[in-house]
Each structure stands twice: as C-alpha cells, then as structure tokens.
Amino acid sequence: MTINTDSALAMARLARLDLGAEPADLTKLAEDFDRIVAYMDILAEAETAGIEPMYSPMENTAGPRPDEVLEPEGSAGKAELILEQAPERVGRFFSVPRIF
Amino acid sequence: MTQLWQLNLAQCSEGLKNKDFSVTELTEACLKRLTETEPAIKSCLAVLEDQALETARDLDRRGNDSSRLLWGLPLTVKDVFCLKGAPTTAGSRQLSDYYSVFEATVVRRLKAHGAIILAKTNCDEFAMGSSTEFSAFGPTRNPWDRQRVPGGSSGGAAASVAGFQVPGAFGTDTGGSIRQPAALCGCVGLKPTYGRVSRYGIIAYGSSFDQAGPLARTAADCGRLLQAVAGPDAYDATLADCPVPDFVNQRPLKPNELTLGLPRQFWNADLHPQVAKVLDEARNLLTKAGLNLIEVDLPNIKYAVAAYYILASAEASTNLARYDGVRYGFRQPDPGDLMELYTKTRQTGLGPEARRRILLGTFVLSSGYYEAYYRKAAQVRRLIKNDIEAALTRCHFLLAPVSAIPAWPLGSFLDDPLTVYQMDLMTLPLNLYGGPGLSVPAGLGDDNLPVGAQLWGKPMSEASLISAGRVLESLWPKLPEPQIPVI
Secondary structure (H helix, E strand, C coil), rough: CCCHHHHHHHHHCCCCCCCCCCHHHHHHHHHHHHHHHHHHHHHHCCCCCCCCCCCCCCCCCCCCCCCCCCHHHCCCCHHHHHHCCCEEEEECEHHHHCCC | CCHHHHHHHHHHHHHHHHCCCHHHHHHHHHHHHHHHHHHHHHCCCEEHHHHHHHHHHHHHHHHHCCCCCCCCEEEEEEEEEECCCCCCCCCCCCHCCEEEECHHHHHHHHHHHCCCCEECCCCHHHCCCCCCCCCCCCCCEEEEEEEEEECCHHHHHHHHHHCCCEEEEECCCCCCHHHHHHHHHHHEEEECCCEECCCCCCCCCCCCCCCCCEECCCCHHCCCCCHHEECCCCCCCCCCCCCCCCCCCCCCCCHHHEEEEEEHHHHHHCCCCHHCCCCHHHHHHHHHCCCEEECCCCCHHHHHHHHHHHHHHHHHHHHHHHCCCCCCCCCCCCCCHHHHHHHHHHHHHHHHHHHHHHHHHHHHHHCCHHHHHHHHHCCCCCCHHHHHHHHHCCCCEEEEEECCCCCCCCCCCCCCCHHCCCCCCHHHHHHHHCCCEEEEEEEEECCCCCEEEEEEECCCCCHHHHHHHHHHHHHHHCCCCCCCCCC
16 A cells, blocks of 8 residues: 555545645655555565454453443532533533534 | 662652651652752653642651551652643643543552652653653653653653652553663563553553553562552453452562563564673573573564554544544634634644554554454454463563663654654564563663663563562662762
8 A cells, every 4th residue: 555645635634634734744744654554564464364353452351230320539510620621612512613 | 878769669668667757858858859850851741749748748647557558659640640730731732731620540549548649740642652752842851861762652750760750650551651761761660461450541542552550660669559559440441350469568589480481583683782782691690590591482573563553543543533622622723614623723732643643543444444454453463462372381471672772862763753663563562462561670781871671471460570570670780870960
C-alpha cells in the first residue's frame, strides 16, 4: 500500500483532523506515513492461517455481572461540575455550532 | 550526612516509624530538593506544594499508622492520572485546563495508604512517545545529562526518581513507557501484568496495553508501591479477579535458584557499544554468582513493532476521538460549523505524534485495510504471545536489554518517527503479551549514562519477579547519584 497526499487527506477527513494548509508539511506527513505503512507490510510475511486474533491479554475473563449502576465514590451530584468543563454550554446542554 | 531526600522508600518508612523525622520534615526536604533541581530537569507539570504540606501536617498530627503501607511517603504521579485539585493534562494542549471531577483508583489507593502526592510529572502527549519530547509543555531533561532525553513516555516520573526529587513515582507503560525511561535514567521500573492495576481515571491511550506501575530506586520499593494499588476495582472490568500476593515480604531468592532465558533476537541485536559493554559485564556477574543463563528464541519478534503500532494506534484513534472540543478541553474559537469545530480543535489541540497515530489508527481500521493490517496484527500478537510463553516454559524469567542505545541528545529523532518506533523493539513485545516486566539498572557506561536490563515474567508473577529483581540489584553495581546543578 502506498500513501500519498490524497490518501493522507482522506484518512484525515475520517479522523476529523485538519492537516493544515502548508503543502510542505502535508508532503512530509504523507512521506512519513508512507514509510510507516511500508514497514507494517512486513506482517504479510507472517504465517497466520488458522491463528485466532488476540485483541486483549485478558481473554475470557470479564464474566457477566449484575446490570447495576455504580456511582463512583463521591460522584453523586457531579453533573454540574462536569458541565462546567464545557467550552460552551446553554443551560444543562453542551453547545455546538450549526451542523451544516 | 545523608539528606532526607536521599533516602529510598523503605528507608523513609523506617525513619518515620522510628520518629527519626516527621512526615512534614520529609515532605519539606523533598519539596526543597524538587524546587532546586526542577529548573535543570523539568520533570513536573504541576507541583502540589500546599496540598502536600497540609496532608503531611495532618498525618503528623494523627500519628503513624503502620497498617498504611505508604504512610507519609512523598511520591509523584504521571500527569495521566486524574487527581482533584490540579489539572490533568496528559501532556497535551487539548487538556491544558482540564480539571477532573474524580480521582483515579490508583491515586485514591495511594492516598488511602497515606502517600503524599508532591507533583504531577511530565510525559509525551497522551503517553505516546519514547523521549518526553512530545509533551506540549516542553521536554524533561535526563538527570545524568541535561542535553539528553529521559526516555518516555513516563520521562518525568523517571527523572523525578533518578533526580532524587522523590523516592517513588507512578507512571504508565503501554509499549515500554515505564521500563525504558527507568533504564535511561537509572532507576527501577515495574510494569505490572495487564489486569493487575486499575486503569479507572487514567487517560486512555491503547486500552489493550495500558498498565500503571511504579518507579523507584529499588525493586523492593516497587513491590511496596504495587502492593498499595493492585487488585480488583469495581470501576475497571478488565482487571483479573485473582488474589493479590504479598509483594513486600517475599522470601529472598538465591542466585543459583534462578534460570533466566536470554532471547537471542535481543542479545544479538545491534546494541550501542556502551550498552553492549555494560550488559556483557552485567551478564558475567550473574554467571559468576551462579545464575543459570540460557539462550531462548522468539522467532516472531521481528513482527512485534509493526503489530504493536497497528494495534496501539488503532486503539489510540478510537480513544482520542473524544477530544472534539464539545464536552471538555480545548476548543478552537469561532468554528464555522460542527465539522470545522472538530477538525480545527483537533488540529490545534493535539500535537504531531498524537495526530500521526490517530491517522495511522484510522487507516488500519478503515474499510479495505482492516483485514490486512488490524486483524493480521492481532493474529501476529498471538504468535508473539505463544513465543514468549514457550520461552518461559524453559526458565523462570526472560532477561533482555531495555533500549539498544543509552539516552540520546534532545531533538535527535524528532523528524524520524519510524526509527523511534523501531527503538521500542525490546519493550513492546511484553505489552503485546500482557505479562509483567521489571527494568533494573545494570550499570553506568563510560559516557556516564545508565544502562538498564529487564526481566519478563508470566502473568501475575510480580512477587517472584520482584524477588528476582532484588537478586540482580544485589549483584550489579549501585549507581552513584547524578550530579544536578541546583539553584
């Protein structure tokens, strides 16, 4: 897989990143990205037929538990404190600009 | 005369118990040392002087409580642990003004055991990096040479211990971020088993890898720190439901009781001459003392860097999706619409390495590439786990270098991300596997820079891992104190 500035921009859009306006920066970023992905291609050599993917070291340990709301110690009534962290809010709501 | 800030954790605890000095005296001594050395090493993002002194006086008033493992002991925590009363920045501009409304389980347990948290330490942004240079607030300096990096991402934690600001610290290790800075700064660093220590309240990077653990001047001190925080937590469903053994009072091991496996892929790697020299000598000391050293093979280790950076970046891209400028943290002013709010906020709020990993993670998870990269990397992860498990059937622990090179000059690799990723080869396979690891100083090179070696163990083997670490410590040269200009 080869990465160029177009594919870097497509990934940036998916990742909700603005890669900036400087063409030199974008070229460097795409080159770095390309070298990294080219290095990742070493995995194609690995013989993995029939190998179950391992997504976490803790396999099969999180058993079912009662569906109960756990309020971490001292968290009761913290909604207002959490809302205070909002860059912009209207009353009890987070506020964002128009969608389109 | 020994100064209070020169004592290790066990010595501090003993002195407090014997009333040789008070908690306030110890805290003041560490705060003074921190203030004097901080301009040179810049290990801290926030110093919690008032809170620390208040807690110290309170502990003194109430008297020593021997049931509390860390009673009166001053520590630092990496700035990825949520703690009330100070910002939790994760080294990022995105969170430069973020105040958590709750505390990490690790922080709560440390406080419950009577620890005094003196400062929050610097780190690479969101714990992504190997040098602490990706902190939005500037790099930390290596206490042994201020023109060199301390390692990372827990570079501030390692520098705070190695610089004798505090006798112990907490960091996190996702791909080596405790063990590597410990090695580069010359202290002991313990990455516990994945599932041993709660991640509740720790800013997430790679959720199938992240693990919190201690840094200190001795393996025994790391055991004491782990004891205080280990074990199940109702707020972290990924913890193993198994008993926590006694890490503090373990039977000492004799050197001839230990068989260590040396992975040939690491020992035959291209090691820096100073690293090779120190480690050769360290290995000779082990053999002379009667340890049984055998060569072991990790055939799939050549895939480890690629597999790790695919999986960890994928997890980072999802974990960091939350930094969107809506609910907390930095928000780009005056965005035109919602999409611009997201993109401009993330472009300005997040630094270059975090953005690079988000892009990489987005790529490997995207339609058309998922099977070839993400799923394939997860399969390779199992191959690597199988290799390590097989090697550990032939010995008690694996012994490996931590870093192929000693601490490097600031700025050396900033434009070369792939080389930096490859430098994590000897630490990150352990995170793919999930077992515990302990980095111990092996000696000082002719360049006056510390070199470390690490032990890897089976999951939940920390008690014997710490005992084995004590054997290595007893055989290897004790590092002198780094000379830091004080003001």
